[in-house]
Amino acid sequence: MERAVADGAAASAGPLTRDPRDKAGHYSPSGVFGDPTLATWQKGERIVTGVIEDILKDLDELARAPLPPPGPPAER
Numbered sequence: 001m002e003r004a005v006a007d008g009a010a011a012s013a014g015p016l017t018r019d020p021r022d023k024a025g026h027y028s029p030s031g032v033f034g035d036p037t038l039a040t041w042q043k044g045e046r047i048v049t050g051v052i053e054d055i056l057k058d059l060d061e062l063a064r065a066p067l068p069p070p071g072p073p074a075e076r
Contacts, residue, residue: 001039005032005036006032006036007028007029007033018030018031
């Protein structure tokens with residue numbers, strides 16, 4: 001965290017980029033888009049816990065889904 005810096009705050013159109021030659025992109029020399037100095041381990045733990053809960057929910061739904069009928073795959 002001692003090396004964390006806020007960067008990329010000046011919003012511009014285009015995709016995120018670290019390439020200063022890309023004039024159509026939102027450039028950040030550090031690769032940071034936002035303010036990581038506001039991060040805490042508690043915030044990170046909350047995010048990771050939420051992501052894991054979502055993945056487990058999706059897996060449970062997939063496990064309950066009916067299997068496709070046997071045979072060749074349907075034409076698209």
